[in-house]
Amino acid sequence: MLDWLPENISLEGKEVDFFFYISYYLTNVAFILVAVTMVAFLIIYRQKPGKKAKYSHGNNTLEIIWTVVPTVILLVFVLMTQASWARLKYTPPSNPDVRVEVIGKQFNWVVVYPGPDKKFGTADDLKLDNQLNVPVNKQVLITLKGEDVIHSFFIPAVRLKQDILPGKEIPFWFTPIKTGKYEMPCAELCGVGHSGMNGELVVHTEESYRKWLKTAWSKKEEKS
Ligand SMILES: [Cu+2]
Known part of the structure; x- marks a missing residue:
């Protein structure tokens, strides 16, 4: 799963790969969590004889947690990649070899x-x-x-x-x-x-x- 990129052979590429793999793993973990939960809920809460639907009015604490946590992760990630990209892509070396x-x-x-x-x-x-x-x-x-x-x-x-x-x-x-x-x-x-x-x-x-x-x-x- 890790080796499908061609080998990196540059100093700058190490940084690019670092961010690539962070986003790769974050999105994979999120995808697996969502998909597994969805399938589990489909099975656990499927229609059964004698079972009635329950009315829920939501849970503020849970909603705040699942909004704030991904937002913070995303913000940190964006700021880190921005700082890196500004150096790698927008600050050409003044004294190259x-x-x-x-x-x-x-x-x-x-x-x-x-x-x-x-x-x-x-x-x-x-x-x-x-x-x-x-x-x-x-x-x-x-x-x-x-x-x-x-x-x-x-x-x-x-x-x-x-x-x-x-x-x-x-x-x-x-x-x-x-x-x-x-x-x-x-x-x-x-x-x-x-x-x-x-x-x-x-x-x-x-x-x-x-x-x-x-x-x-x-x-x-x-x-x-
Ligand atoms: Cu061409």
């Missing part, structure tokens, strides 16, 4: 790496289709851009999904804590090629990331 741009277009993610000068829009920028290479245990800040229609940049393993809107630059950040390759699909129906719009997040060890940087830019120089 790695910066990348991802441009969504029909039907590709164009990943732009700033190169040794760490600036975008210069000659040493490297563009790769559908391949996001990042080092493990470093904070990655991506600027999302769009060229045509609305896309949705989704990395299930880091628990983040963000719409891409043409004309807007939207920050998206995470800190991978496990190496490996993870899927990076488009989650917004964007045209006939939507189903094939899938990229790959490659989380490197520090060493293999350095190697990748070297080979990627030497290949680039050969070409130019």
